[in-house]
Amino acid sequence: MKTAVITGGAGFLGSNLCDRFLKEGCRVFCLDDLSTGRMSNIEHLADNENFRFFKQNVYNHILIPGDVDYVMHFASPASPPAYLDRPIQTLKVGSIGTMNALGLAKAKGARFFLASTSECYGDPTVHPQTEDYWGNVNPVGPRSVYDEAKRFAEAMTMAYHREHGVATRIVRIFNTYGPRMRLDDGRALPNFIDQALRGEDVTVFGDGSQTRSFQFVDDLIEGIWRLLHSDEVYPTNIGNPEEVTLLDFAKEVIALTGSNSKIVFKDLPKDDPKIRQPDITKAKRILGWEPKVDRATGLKITLDYFKKEFKL
């Protein structure tokens, strides 16, 4: 039986990953400081004998008994309001936390998997974004606490691979949505759903012409699973190339909820990327992976989850 340590395991992505590893017959040690993760994301696993939860911040030393086969490093605030509220914590978990997680992988001879991000590309000047694009990040802007922490984490991961021979994998995750997201995490989709269901104004930042490409969480988890078991050391984009403007996205959510909400425009946050779309040629080629869930289907599943979970 293989053992996986999943940092950030009570978060949106981490908890979906816990489920996948358990389904694949693995034992899971889930670490989370619950700063943005939630116990309700993992409470269905409480009686599973192959699952253990430790409340811990991974920028403190990580001590795990016995053999470990995989270290999946997913701990970090990930939504812009969450990391802007916790700038130093975000930098620490991306730097010291990544070092500790890599140290654990090295000590155990485990495979290390880094959850990186399309934010590495910043406000991109290349479109769609390919993995060999080095990005356009403002190192001293407010978003840099997340972007630069993740860029540092990638550099640290490659250094452990080159210097210590740790088997490492890096995924660059593009905007992802689905069950287990927080309703209050401040990202566009939960905001829009919450506002639309309450009949409040739907807040579009800027003029809404900025684009994003949203992928459903199940597609991401499948991509991660395949990348983990591949031989690819360099970063790989996993995202859904279906691109949409934020204004059209807000309209889709309003239509889906059958709401009478109106759209209002608010200031665009500083350094908000104007465009974002993954080039997934590499993932298709090396993993045989591509997204399967279209936005209409994924949004419906997510809406049902939010309604049930948050009694909306």
Ligand code: UDP
């Ligand atoms: N956004 C918006 N209204 C909101 C929240 C976000 O228009 O209530 C915009 C935000 O400015 C960005 C896009 O939606 O252009 C996606 O933002 P999100 O926070 O979901 O993630 P990001 O891709 O910026 O990390």
